[in-house]
Amino acid sequence: MKQVRIGAGAGYSGDRIEPAIELAEKGGLDYLVFECLAERTIALAQQAKLKDPKAGYDPLLVERFRAVLRPCRQSGTRIVTNMGAANPVAGAERIRAIAGELGLTGLKIAAVTGDDVLSSVAAGDYRIDETGASVADLGGSLISANAYTGAQAITEALANGADIVITGRAADPSLFVGPLVHAFGWARDDWHRLGQATLIGHLLECAGQVTGGYFADPGYKSVPDLARLGFPIAEVGEDGSVVVTKVAGSGGQVTPATCKEQILYEIHDPARYLTPDVVADFSNVTVEEVGFDRVRVRGASGHPRTGTLKVSLGTTEGFVGEGQISYAGPGARARGALALEIVRERLALTGVRTSELRFDLIGANALHGERLSNHGGGHEPYEVRVRVAGRTDSINEALRIGNEVETLYTNGPAGGGGVTKSAREVVGILSTLIPRERVTTAIQYVES
Amino acid sequence: MKLREIAHSRTGDKGNTSSISVIAYETAGYALLLRHVTAERVKAHFGELVAGEVVRYEIPSLSALNFVLRQALSGGVTRSLTLDTHGKGLSSALLDLDIPDESLPRTTPRQDGDH
Numbered sequence: 045m046k047q048v049r050i051g052a053g054a055g056y057s058g059d060r061i062e063p064a065i066e067l068a069e070k071g072g073l074d075y076l077v078f079e080c081l082a083e084r085t086i087a088l089a090q091q092a093k094l095k096d097p098k099a100g101y102d103p104l105l106v107e108r109f110r111a112v113l114r115p116c117r118q119s120g121t122r123i124v125t126n127m128g129a130a131n132p133v134a135g136a137e138r139i140r141a142i143a144g145e146l147g148l149t150g151l152k153i154a155a156v157t158g159d160d161v162l163s164s165v166a167a168g169d170y171r172i173d174e175t176g177a178s179v180a181d182l183g184g185s186l187i188s189a190n191a192y193t194g195a196q197a198i199t200e201a202l203a204n205g206a207d208i209v210i211t212g213r214a215a216d217p218s219l220f221v222g223p224l225v226h227a228f229g230w231a232r233d234d235w236h237r238l239g240q241a242t243l244i245g246h247l248l249e250c251a252g253q254v255t256g257g258y259f260a261d262p263g264y265k266s267v268p269d270l271a272r273l274g275f276p277i278a279e280v281g282e283d284g285s286v287v288v289t290k291v292a293g294s295g296g297q298v299t300p301a302t303c304k305e306q307i308l309y310e311i312h313d314p315a316r317y318l319t320p321d322v323v324a325d326f327s328n329v330t331v332e333e334v335g336f337d338r339v340r341v342r343g344a345s346g347h348p349r350t351g352t353l354k355v356s357l358g359t360t361e362g363f364v365g366e367g368q369i370s371y372a373g374p375g376a377r378a379r380g381a382l383a384l385e386i387v388r389e390r391l392a393l394t395g396v397r398t399s400e401l402r403f404d405l406i407g408a409n410a411l412h413g414e415r416l417s418n419h420g421g422g423h424e425p426y427e428v429r430v431r432v433a434g435r436t437d438s439i440n441e442a443l444r445i446g447n448e449v450e451t452l453y454t455n456g457p458a459g460g461g462g463v464t465k466s467a468r469e470v471v472g473i474l475s476t477l478i479p480r481e482r483v484t485t486a487i488q489y490v491e492s
Numbered sequence: 493m494k495l496r497e498i499a500h501s502r503t504g505d506k507g508n509t510s511s512i513s514v515i516a517y518e519t520a521g522y523a524l525l526l527r528h529v530t531a532e533r534v535k536a537h538f539g540e541l542v543a544g545e546v547v548r549y550e551i552p553s554l555s556a557l558n559f560v561l562r563q564a565l566s567g568g569v570t571r572s573l574t575l576d577t578h579g580k581g582l583s584s585a586l587l588d589l590d591i592p593d594e595s596l597p598r599t600t601p602r603q604d605g606d607h
Binding site for chain 2: 083084087173174258259261264265301304305306307308309310311312313314315326327328329330331343361364400401402404406410411412413415416419431433434435470471472473474475
């Protein structure tokens with residue numbers, strides 16, 4: 045039976061690069077996929093593109109392609125990635141330039157566009173999922189709108205001979221579904237196989253999260269050699285069967301348990317996982333260890349895709365200011381609590397307008413509040429870090445929050461040290477659905 | 493005993509919604525999860541951290557439950573003022589849940605999650 049080997053070279057934009065090189069050199073891959081877009085990343089990339097029309101692709105695109113282009117060329121491995129972010133065409137041009145620097149000729153690079161739907165949704169009567177309001181009500185605060193596109197354009201680009209396919213906001217699993225549909229020639233309405241292909245994409249899309257990354261819990265779950273974690277390879281059969289594995293000798297592990305955690309990761313209803321390609325059903329999936337670092341996953345199915353595509357909307361949403369300071373030794377917690385009270389009163393006294401404020405003692409209650417934090421007995425910590433964060437309408441007011449923490453140096457409780465402060469602009473993310481036919485993808489090719 | 497003794501967990505996030513898997517190490521542990529880790533208990537465990545509803549999905553083929561917690565991330569990863577904006581630590585907080593210490597038939601030695 046024909047088999048395709050597909051690997052994941054990144055689980056997010058800032059991910060490690062050596063495991064991808066290892067896959068390119070030793071993975072024996074047909075396809076290497078880099079999933080590098082998060083909800084927030086594309087909104088920030090749109091802002092970068094507004095300032096510079098040649099910008100807006102992934103910040104690590106150059107470093108990644110310099111590292112893997114040559115070994116991929118040598119092994120005949122084709123690359124699929126959403127590193128195009130807000131500007132796939134500029135990304136493709138940049139890849140061509142890198143190929144030139146490396147002396148690699150004859151590479152065909154496809155840029156998939158069409159996910160940017162800002163102009164068509166901005167004035168439209170589309171309902172925002174989170175608020176129920178209309179997208180048109182966002183007015184000037186709307187800075188980006190990107191539809192989650194599916195596997196179809198990727199499949200087409202590969203059929204047209206592309207060695208590299210770079211997209212914008214393609215859905216994460218679709219980056220894997222595209223090559224599998226191309227390699228096996230599955231029908232676009234073979235919902236069962238598309239469901240299984242989506243499961244394969246979902247297993248691989250976070251890269252190290254299925255090979256033992258984000259899994260270790262000393263005393264309960266051990267994972268070897270996390271500093272040299274290997275990224276996953278799926279060995280896929282024509283019937284959609286799959287074994288998840290990794291390069292022999294790399295760090296980490298592939299076990300039924302690592303696969304189970306990833307199968308359910310960011311899934312809501314496991315019987316209805318919505319993607320642009322299919323409504324996938326993972327509710328009867330089983331995992332089985334079939335060798336060392338080899339796990340067979342089966343049982344996914346699917347139903348006809350929906351008539352809509354999800355759109356990620358980026359909005360400007362004011363500013364966040366933050367300040368931190370540390371207290372140590374006996375009474376650290378009480379002095380930290382006093383510091384918080386002082387800053388709370390100072391922000392009121394000096395009239396800093398905030399729409400939301402937060403007062404944390406890191407090491408005591410910052411993550412899950414007083415009730416859960418004191419579940420274990422409320423032990424006195426040796427040290428606490430005070431943190432005050434607030435949401436404001438202006439950068440100046442955001443700065444004043446950090447300043448009020450800083451002035452604790454000479455005006456607050458005894459022994460505070462190590463102040464840090466920051467202020468940043470906030471990008472809000474909302475989502476809506478638009479009719480599928482309103483999104484038209486296009487493919488542009490460049491050759492090195 | 494703590495839920496941590498019989499199950500492992502991972503948290504995911506989408507917008508202001510958190511999803512938390514709870515996966516039994518042993519097939520036999522799944523029955524305990526079904527009985528004792530209800531949506532109501534999870535909602536009560538997190539208290540004010542979760543403003544919206546908690547829905548539980550059952551995946552017997554994986555001996556796992558999946559919880560979806562609405563309005564649990566202080567507005568979501570880009571805008572939240574919390575330190576852990578993704579809510580990644582919620583899985584560890586859930587494994588701290590107390591469940592009755594019913595004896596489990598164990599297969600020995602326990603292979604890491606392979607049951």
